[in-house]
Amino acid sequence: MPRILIVAPSWIGDTLLAQPLFARLHEKHPGLVLDALAPAWTQPVLERMPEIAETLASPFAHGDLRLGERYRLGRSLRERRYDEAIVLPNTIKSALAPFFAGIPVRTGYRGEGRLGLLNRVHRLDRKALPLMAERYAQLAEPPGEPVHRPLARALLAVNAANRDAAMQHFGLDRSRPIAVFAPGAEYGSAKRWPARHFAALAQLLAARGFAVWLVGSPKERALGEEIAAAANGAARNLCGAMDLASAIDIMSAASVVVSNDSGTMHVAAALGRPLVALYGSSSPDHTPPLGPARIARISIPCSPCFKRECPLKHFKCMVDLTPERVLAEVDQAIR
Numbered sequence: 591m592p593r594i595l596i597v598a599p600s601w602i603g604d605t606l607l608a609q610p611l612f613a614r615l616h617e618k619h620p621g622l623v624l625d626a627l628a629p630a631w632t633q634p635v636l637e638r639m640p641e642i643a644e645t646l647a648s649p650f651a652h653g654d655l656r657l658g659e660r661y662r663l664g665r666s667l668r669e670r671r672y673d674e675a676i677v678l679p680n681t682i683k684s685a686l687a688p689f690f691a692g693i694p695v696r697t698g699y700r701g702e703g704r705l706g707l708l709n710r711v712h713r714l715d716r717k718a719l720p721l722m723a724e725r726y727a728q729l730a731e732p733p734g735e736p737v738h739r740p741l742a743r744a745l746l747a748v749n750a751a752n753r754d755a756a757m758q759h760f761g762l763d764r765s766r767p768i769a770v771f772a773p774g775a776e777y778g779s780a781k782r783w784p785a786r787h788f789a790a791l792a793q794l795l796a797a798r799g800f801a802v803w804l805v806g807s808p809k810e811r812a813l814g815e816e817i818a819a820a821a822n823g824a825a826r827n828l829c830g831a832m833d834l835a836s837a838i839d840i841m842s843a844a845s846v847v848v849s850n851d852s853g854t855m856h857v858a859a860a861l862g863r864p865l866v867a868l869y870g871s872s873s874p875d876h877t878p879p880l881g882p883a884r885i886a887r888i889s890i891p892c893s894p895c896f897k898r899e900c901p902l903k904h905f906k907c908m909v910d911l912t913p914e915r916v917l918a919e920v921d922q923a924i925r
């Protein structure tokens with residue numbers, strides 16, 4: 591029975607973009623046991639992927655070296671007798687544990703001086719593989735071989751009993767259609783549709799009988815409060831009120847999700863929910879949702895700039911994307 595360890599990305603969105611790789615590995619290796627080494631904040635996503643047998647906790651934060659702990663982690667992995675490790679982050683740190691574990695095949699992209707740590711090394715052709723999901727999926731093939739297409743879509747499995755328990759815990763019900771808004775974006779403010787636009791859209795949907803729920807991390811609690819206040823009771827702020835596992839389960843009940851380009855957007859796509867994805871400084875040409883979605887963006891010369899904050903200070907790519915225009919995309923997504 592083949593055994594492969596995935597060293598998973600540190601971002602929720604990237605973790606979901608790696609799921610086509612997981613599906614391809616199962617296709618190539620019948621009976622595969624596929625485990626993932628991942629930080630705690632991405633584990634609820636991996637635990638809902640049918641391809642992943644077990645998720646192992648990585649104790650390291652962004653930028654942590656902690657060489658001794660990485661050595662001990664690697665040694666603890668030896669007893670699992672993995673045949674291969676596939677290292678998705680392009681850092682030297684992420685390749686250390688599989689090396690210390692003595693995993694015979696260690697796969698990843700060339701970069702950051704880690705040639706001695708990896709022994710099945712791919713070279714990235716950015717033009718041939720513009721999509722992040724394609725770049726991950728390439729690692730299932732021998733170096734130099736083309737990526738297998740079409741890519742599998744992302745797919746998360748939600749337990750209905752867990753979903754219903756989460757909704758009961760937070761006093762939510764499904765008597766009305768549900769619109770879930772994800773107003774945050776960890777990368778930076780240039781990815782965030784204005785709070786006043788989210789509030790206006792909430793009022794438009796509430797007038798049609800929708801319940802509007804705002805989801806996000808504790809860092810986005812104040813943003814959620816701003817939107818809820820501006821919406822005059824048309825939206826309920828749940829940002830920071832629940833962990834990611836509960837947010838995923840609750841989002842699975844949505845009639846439509848409206849999200850910035852963020853990890854939450856990729857979660858909604860993987861849940862198969864009607865989705866409107868808002869793009870400004872970033873581009874769906876690189877990290878599109880891996881599922882049916884309506885892309886809402888406007889065409890201006892400076893977008894996408896891929897900056898964390900608007901370098902021109904006018905933020906037109908998001909400001910000029912009006913609530914009425916997004917409402918039209920919501921209608922199309924629901925149809």
